[in-house]
Amino acid sequence: MNFLKELQKQRKKLKETETIVTNVDGKRFVESKNDVKTISSNMYGFVVDTKPDNVPIMVTEHLYIGSQDCTNESVLINNNIKHVLSLGIYVPVPIDQKFVDCLDLPETDIKPVLRECLPYINVAIDSKENVLVHCNAGVSRTSMVAIAYLMQYKNMSYDDAYELVKDKRPAIQPNDGFKKQLRGIKPSELI
Incomplete structure (x- = not known):
């Protein structure tokens, strides 16, 4: 047969x-x-997410992460946030803001994104001013940038940086493409 x-x-x-x-x-x-x-x-x-996610989480001193709900003016004031880094979604805020276009797709090249984001975050932190990093849900793009910041400026390995951010905000989950790219870069050599 x-x-x-x-x-x-x-x-x-x-x-x-x-x-x-x-x-x-x-x-x-x-x-x-x-x-x-x-x-x-x-x-x-x-x-459909109907509950507000408006509590920014402090990852390290002066570095906060969250969803776009955290850009509410009262939330920014209550957390003394002076700078907002918006990833892929622009939400107008009454304070210093940087918008960086970034799609939450595995094939998105993160190096140009990180070259724009990391110095902005670092200037705020060096000035001892709070900075909020957010995307739409505060899950993938936000965590990718927070992990990259820790790798670049705190010389942490990907695994250690991921665990720290995950411990602070359990909802984080960088997409597989972001993870692969971050794992392929040596700490302190991202930008």
């Missing part, structure tokens, strides 16, 4: 299944062998 006939024979033994597919626009479909049915179109294709 040839391989194709063996596959066809085995295929007949398979149980028919249905797969639920959710598109980015929130439309949901049930796909089966012979049919595709729309089951819902009033959901989002991502998890």
Whole structure:
């Protein structure tokens, strides 16, 4: 018996299944062998976060990280934050701010991003002024930059810097491309 006939024979033994597919626009479909049915179109294709995440976390003295919710004026005042580094999402704030375009994609080259971000953070910290680093959710881009700062200026290994930031803000998770690039760079040689 040839391989194709063996596959066809085995295929007949398979149980028919249905797969639920959710598109980015929130439309949901049930796909089966012979049919595709729309089951819902009033959901989002991502998890909707309805709780504010407006508590900036101090990673080291003067370095805070968080989501875009932390850019609220009262949050900045209450934490004596004088500088804001916005990664990939611009939120106007009434204090010194730097916006750096950065997509949260594994293929994003982080070196140009770090060349813009790390000196800005370091100037604020050297001046003993609090700086907030944020992206949309404060999970991937924010953590990548905070880890890079620790590697560059505190001469920490990737693993040690990651553990410190993760200990302070458990929600962090740099994407796989960011992790790979950071691991491939020697501490203090990022910029």
